[in-house]
Amino acid sequence: MSISPALGVCYYPEHWPEEWWEKDAARMAEVGIKYVRIGEFAWSRMEPTPGDIKLAWMIRSMDVLGKHGHKVIVGTPTATPPRWMVDKHPDMLAVDANGNRKGFGSRRHYDFSHLPFREESARITQILADALSDHPALGGWQTDNEYGCHGTTYSYSPAALDGFRKWLASRYGSIESLNEAWGNVFWSMEYNSFDQIELPNLLITDPNPIHALDFRRYSSDQVAAFNKAQYDILKAKRPDLPVIHNFMSRYTEFDHYDVAETLDVASWDSYPIGHLAVSDEPDDIKRQYMRQGDPDNAAFHHDLYRTVGHGRWWIMEQQPGPVNWAKFNPDPLPGMARLWAWEAFAHGAEVVSYFRWRQAPFAQEQMHAGLLRPDSEPAPAYEEALQVAQELKQSGIDGQVEKARVAIVFDYDSEWAWQVQPQADGFKHGAHVRDIYAAFRKHGIDIDILSPKTKSFAGYDVVAIPALFAWTDELREAVASFEGYLLLGPRTGSKTKNFSIPARLGPDLSPNLLDAKVMRVDSIPSYVSIPVKGGGTTRLWREKVETRGEVVMEDNEGVPVLISQGKIFYLTASGDRALMQRIADYLIAEADLPVLSLPAGVRTRSRGGFRVYVNYSASPATLNAAADESGYVIGGAEIPAAGVTVARLAKVG
Amino acid sequence: MSISPALGVCYYPEHWPEEWWEKDAARMAEVGIKYVRIGEFAWSRMEPTPGDIKLAWMIRSMDVLGKHGHKVIVGTPTATPPRWMVDKHPDMLAVDANGNRKGFGSRRHYDFSHLPFREESARITQILADALSDHPALGGWQTDNEYGCHGTTYSYSPAALDGFRKWLASRYGSIESLNEAWGNVFWSMEYNSFDQIELPNLLITDPNPIHALDFRRYSSDQVAAFNKAQYDILKAKRPDLPVIHNFMSRYTEFDHYDVAETLDVASWDSYPIGHLAVSDEPDDIKRQYMRQGDPDNAAFHHDLYRTVGHGRWWIMEQQPGPVNWAKFNPDPLPGMARLWAWEAFAHGAEVVSYFRWRQAPFAQEQMHAGLLRPDSEPAPAYEEALQVAQELKQSGIDGQVEKARVAIVFDYDSEWAWQVQPQADGFKHGAHVRDIYAAFRKHGIDIDILSPKTKSFAGYDVVAIPALFAWTDELREAVASFEGYLLLGPRTGSKTKNFSIPARLGPDLSPNLLDAKVMRVDSIPSYVSIPVKGGGTTRLWREKVETRGEVVMEDNEGVPVLISQGKIFYLTASGDRALMQRIADYLIAEADLPVLSLPAGVRTRSRGGFRVYVNYSASPATLNAAADESGYVIGGAEIPAAGVTVARLAKVG
Amino acid sequence: MSISPALGVCYYPEHWPEEWWEKDAARMAEVGIKYVRIGEFAWSRMEPTPGDIKLAWMIRSMDVLGKHGHKVIVGTPTATPPRWMVDKHPDMLAVDANGNRKGFGSRRHYDFSHLPFREESARITQILADALSDHPALGGWQTDNEYGCHGTTYSYSPAALDGFRKWLASRYGSIESLNEAWGNVFWSMEYNSFDQIELPNLLITDPNPIHALDFRRYSSDQVAAFNKAQYDILKAKRPDLPVIHNFMSRYTEFDHYDVAETLDVASWDSYPIGHLAVSDEPDDIKRQYMRQGDPDNAAFHHDLYRTVGHGRWWIMEQQPGPVNWAKFNPDPLPGMARLWAWEAFAHGAEVVSYFRWRQAPFAQEQMHAGLLRPDSEPAPAYEEALQVAQELKQSGIDGQVEKARVAIVFDYDSEWAWQVQPQADGFKHGAHVRDIYAAFRKHGIDIDILSPKTKSFAGYDVVAIPALFAWTDELREAVASFEGYLLLGPRTGSKTKNFSIPARLGPDLSPNLLDAKVMRVDSIPSYVSIPVKGGGTTRLWREKVETRGEVVMEDNEGVPVLISQGKIFYLTASGDRALMQRIADYLIAEADLPVLSLPAGVRTRSRGGFRVYVNYSASPATLNAAADESGYVIGGAEIPAAGVTVARLAKVG
Numbered sequence A, B, C: 001m002s003i004s005p006a007l008g009v010c011y012y013p014e015h016w017p018e019e020w021w022e023k024d025a026a027r028m029a030e031v032g033i034k035y036v037r038i039g040e041f042a043w044s045r046m047e048p049t050p051g052d053i054k055l056a057w058m059i060r061s062m063d064v065l066g067k068h069g070h071k072v073i074v075g076t077p078t079a080t081p082p083r084w085m086v087d088k089h090p091d092m093l094a095v096d097a098n099g100n101r102k103g104f105g106s107r108r109h110y111d112f113s114h115l116p117f118r119e120e121s122a123r124i125t126q127i128l129a130d131a132l133s134d135h136p137a138l139g140g141w142q143t144d145n146e147y148g149c150h151g152t153t154y155s156y157s158p159a160a161l162d163g164f165r166k167w168l169a170s171r172y173g174s175i176e177s178l179n180e181a182w183g184n185v186f187w188s189m190e191y192n193s194f195d196q197i198e199l200p201n202l203l204i205t206d207p208n209p210i211h212a213l214d215f216r217r218y219s220s221d222q223v224a225a226f227n228k229a230q231y232d233i234l235k236a237k238r239p240d241l242p243v244i245h246n247f248m249s250r251y252t253e254f255d256h257y258d259v260a261e262t263l264d265v266a267s268w269d270s271y272p273i274g275h276l277a278v279s280d281e282p283d284d285i286k287r288q289y290m291r292q293g294d295p296d297n298a299a300f301h302h303d304l305y306r307t308v309g310h311g312r313w314w315i316m317e318q319q320p321g322p323v324n325w326a327k328f329n330p331d332p333l334p335g336m337a338r339l340w341a342w343e344a345f346a347h348g349a350e351v352v353s354y355f356r357w358r359q360a361p362f363a364q365e366q367m368h369a370g371l372l373r374p375d376s377e378p379a380p381a382y383e384e385a386l387q388v389a390q391e392l393k394q395s396g397i398d399g400q401v402e403k404a405r406v407a408i409v410f411d412y413d414s415e416w417a418w419q420v421q422p423q424a425d426g427f428k429h430g431a432h433v434r435d436i437y438a439a440f441r442k443h444g445i446d447i448d449i450l451s452p453k454t455k456s457f458a459g460y461d462v463v464a465i466p467a468l469f470a471w472t473d474e475l476r477e478a479v480a481s482f483e484g485y486l487l488l489g490p491r492t493g494s495k496t497k498n499f500s501i502p503a504r505l506g507p508d509l510s511p512n513l514l515d516a517k518v519m520r521v522d523s524i525p526s527y528v529s530i531p532v533k534g535g536g537t538t539r540l541w542r543e544k545v546e547t548r549g550e551v552v553m554e555d556n557e558g559v560p561v562l563i564s565q566g567k568i569f570y571l572t573a574s575g576d577r578a579l580m581q582r583i584a585d586y587l588i589a590e591a592d593l594p595v596l597s598l599p600a601g602v603r604t605r606s607r608g609g610f611r612v613y614v615n616y617s618a619s620p621a622t623l624n625a626a627a628d629e630s631g632y633v634i635g636g637a638e639i640p641a642a643g644v645t646v647a648r649l650a651k652v653g
């Protein structure tokens, strides 16, 4: 099943006088909002003191919302345990890498490894499920809120230590196996028992990289287990309603694919301007897109979470104006609150839910805009949301996002591995993946993101597996059977799952697929780059490869940069955007993919017979009508700054 | 009462052989020094072991100093409790924000919240009062030394936690009131009792801003209470003698107005070169004024502490040469030790006291210059001090600083609030205030600093209330009755005292005074600025305001920058120095204020019928004689680098 | 005794299947390797559980190595105590300056102050000595590994506190003496007993500098004591075999001269590319020498460790390719693994031992190259090592490095003192020393490094004593009797050993040697410099000196920069490289020293009748044959990038 494109909003009835609820619900309906998320931070109102359950106010608020036709997504409040919970479980608080317990006074003050709190989380979830499951306005559930936000995936607590030891015992069976798998003979790091293993913080120098990686794997598994506990309860009551979690941008501390094994729909919280502001993009990009956000970042996450969500995904929180949490918080260009929503729908979003209805005049997020100002007057996004609602109707856009012809594998183990062992300061798995994504997308090419458990690439013309830490059995199978063009490297397959160099060295493929061995790595400072013959440069990471493949590109020093063997291409280096673009262009030409000629700053995605153009630039642009389009249903060829144009696609054939 | 301009010096008899005292006192008299501060770091010599009081040496040193005509300021030694005190009260040591106790081995190793140490502080104060009050050389007292120096205002100790909870209980009455006032429904931060409230450190993410602000208010109150305990003892013995504290430059962690409620005279420690070196001024300013100090910073503090001291103020420590405590410690330009003293007297200082008599060859400050070198030879400032003493006599300057025509409100709550919630990284209350100060002063205009408890602006032509966090009742009254020109904003009145957005939004004035609402804030990175039509740029902070006022200035995007309604002007943005200058110029013209045409680097202040010019530039300059001057008593129109010229003012009318 | 130039390698038999050992040993012999270091990280294999000694595998590996003609250096494994040791002695773990215990999971996890661990270290050393001393392949011992690496010299533990107090009691005798020597009257820092003294961390502001310095001295003494415990055991068994330690580059936290009092040979671990990468050299130097290393840094350490080792020294670990531990780890230029070895031999190395034989595919250093790749194929350095071995034979180079005509005093107390009290941020003793070293070396002049215990400079033409903290009796004696040219300053002699300013001020020499007094210090920011008349600039540190000496150079402000009195020259400032070069050139001319005209990037050193030229540049160069050369035995006048040329010196006539 799926839901036709619809708007939503995040609402906090507990923040406002009950007499305001009715008018709020009515105005939401006027805007065209269908989905209203409530409850996810309200534990202290649901249970003011231990065991004293107070849900009548929630039911009344759902009554009011339902009366105005809204469907309510109820959030479990486990991201904000009340203060009394800390009295019950003082050790539920997580410990940071410096050994400090992080206290009560904001949010997410719990340790995923703390099993008694996991039970409390299940208890309140069961209470909500029991009390609200039959409410006619109930439209679904959200588990917790933004797992991992504020660096909360990792805890260096006694609870985490205990859990980690048990997890290792279960993974490796015997301490001898662990010592062997980890190579603990190095530096006499051999353990006599699992009880001797410590967490990888506060060491003299770097831990064994597999020690660090296994701790990340363990921590990720705790997030998944935490979510599963809630999911099982919620689904038991209402198998028909979706259980959703709201993920984030560039938060990769846990494996989202694993967590989504107990989710029906993935959602994420899209704050394009805040995300760019807190990113490590260069200042010129931050300046150019200060009021728009990075033009490829939201799209990347749309495509990622579509895969994470097994095809179903929402925006649970959509930025409506300035946020409060970055170092600087610019006002969006007029139109961006509309553009972001349209782009999400183009990538297949079912619901785009603005955060939040009314700006709160108090507490931490008082500078965060809403659809309403604190004085209940409409903020600029109010009108933009209204416009989106009307345009959705007008355009009739709906249906599934079709399978793309290009796919990129995105893998969380690789994120962690290259953080543990960058070797070149600044080398980042995610940045490399996103650069390839942007290079294809610049030509208007739709892209799918694939998980490392993908067993077949059938149907794709081009698949990239960039900077993959270690082969999974599934990817080996997919590679072996793939008939399209494959782009690998750098670093792809350079490690075993136990973080060792494989016996036949990276990329560790059968020589009949790719006869190449990475003999040596040259990692260089960020202020040095090596020109590549024909254009672009390599930077940070360079491999010297022994190969019988064909050299497609080489650098000015004669070092091969792109090697091919049949339709398998191996990239030996990380490159600047110009190089990544050349490589994408090369593969597009080889695979004979159709492209669009897009003005600078304009991006596009097709869905259900429509092509949606969005203009991330601060200047207007003129679209070139593509041969497969039969006119515009929203906007036109002249697309203003922050504008949206929707073209109808001619029926194929 | 007040004291005619006089010189002083800081002296440490305990550092030198007693046989040197006589000669030192005689040479001080030769220089023309009247006031000698002693004792403020000598607790281990006053009480070498617990209860073993040894003050004979102090009395003998006062005898010697008195014999040579000096008045002695005795400092209470509470900034340096002896090591044995820590054995008595191990928990008197403060705890930093990371949870580490800061130990013995330097100075200021006590926690303002620690009540037993506060009693020890009262005890030693009583002992000094009892023993020294009747000494004929006694001229006054200094309490402690540099409250808050080295970040010692805040402690995150159990003592602070206990005190904070009691302070909150007293402020809010009930936990329900606190939850309501703080908006703790947000993120389920509601408390069931005051005993659950924690200090705002070591949290997962930002605390509630009012939580952070109230902790700063609480901490400030402890400094005031600490001072009051000493003041009450000292005044009980000798109501006629001034009790003084030596404040600092740009240390705003506690409310100086509050502390000064139990002071007779404010003083401050002026190290212009060190202060510039440790400031966050840009490198070009640091380079340009490396050997002089920021040309407006000392003056600003002179004017501030004149108000803090209820009209009476001193320089307790005046830089005489290179200091030791900045990252780099340049030698002053020849003449600066004279210039700084003259500038202080021009702003109304009663005493300028050089720190220190002789450079100590040992311990932490061995690289800090004195009037004498470590080998007792005169250092360059020796002659400069002598010159000042002679010039004071020669000029006959004396009397009160007259009330200025321009005033600026400076408020500590605002300092703290915008540190807690800058919203734009780099936005600082103090910097904004000082920019306005400098813009008026560039035209030779005298300025008064006002506290937020000012009830009337009568007598001023122009008053600025920049970046005021929240209105006080007094300022509302002053604004309502003011007939001059008023400059407000940005951010002025944008919060309630409980750190919420006011119901009618900022600036939260009656529409008949100023009909304007800040609808939205646009905060931008420091590397972006928006040109204003006519000159200057806005940066960091911009407000979008809904108003019926007149637009006086707007930026290139058409956003109003300066709005007026009658004589009330509202500035919607923070600006660069060019913009702040334009705004000052505009108001000067509107208010028809007389101005001086000053060469670059030259500053001036008038006192008691004289106008003092000081040249902070490293080049000579030529003064333009002003119409109201009747010749020079010190120097002349040609003012050398680091020079001083004093003009006599013609009698008015 | 000494050893004729030979190659070595670091080998970890415990990392590889025993069946590989034989082939490994044979291939080492093919390369021409003579010395094989083993064992230094293998404690968990020597004693897998407490008391269960397993050395049979070591003996078998020594049998295999010996069979192939190798001499084995056995390392004591004390840098990597096994995990069970931490169960026995939980408090053996060091505590960092923030108060955190640093745990097990990497290496060097022990506290030099922890006496029970020092006994464990002696115990395992005794066990190795007993078991292996008579093995015919044994060639010597290495104590521990890289003392101080990863900042492990300092610990702020209870054990360190206890040791420090006892050390102070022993040094000062009475608490009164300590209070007097430290100047503790300042800020009431006087102690009543040694038990009150704390470690100088976690203070409110800076500790008394002598407090900080004495803690460094104490900590250094613990390293020496730790080494002595092993040395005594090893020498007792085999007085004929050398005991060696492997020191590092720019690690100056302990006094290497003191540690070497119980060593027969000094060695160091030379990673030129990694050392440059982690250094604070400017980015342009890092870029220029990215694949070569700083062209003077290795040579400086060769000369330093020759003195530390009483004339005998090795390279125990020589970089063979990219390392893993810097932020970026570039591949060396082809030839550098040969060049570095040749340069070491030219400076008198007995053995250059590559680290490591085979790249380990697992654990922390899996990205660190070896002579073999992880798949046992030769890495590039394999052939370069082979070439060096052949060239050593071919050239017949051997014998002692002759005494140089220029010497520079390098002193660890000065390193620590100026870290404690830089006064100008960025002023560093070591950088200043190395700048003088490089300035003389640029002309092909050989240099000796001298310790501060040098009693005579006889035989040298020029001696520099730069930035010396405090005179030792020995240096005073050497200066008084020296007949050559002496370069002192800045800061030289500016403190007493108790970190006070001397009574006659710096440089504190008898006026008949040097009549000068540093009256004042002007320390300036790194972005300011003062031009010196004739070329070069001063930066960071400038002294104003009262002198009757002759002014040789002065700056644009007329401040003397170089002062002379007879053959004693005093430099009043730190300078840029151009100034340091001018000063070296001036002294070279005065002393009439012979110079070579070297192309940029080329460096040279003479040994035993040969002059070795090495080209650190990435471009080829042409050598100018010197008059004292009689042809080339390796290479020729055309020296390629990373090339080596060895000239034979004509017999002195």
Ligand SMILES: [Zn+2]
Residues within 6 Å of the ligand: A146, A269, A317
């Ligand atoms: Zn959020």
Ligand SMILES: [Zn+2]
Residues within 6 Å of the ligand: B146, B269, B317
């Ligand atoms: Zn001070």
Ligand SMILES: [Zn+2]
Residues within 6 Å of the ligand: C146, C269, C317
């Ligand atoms: Zn090493």
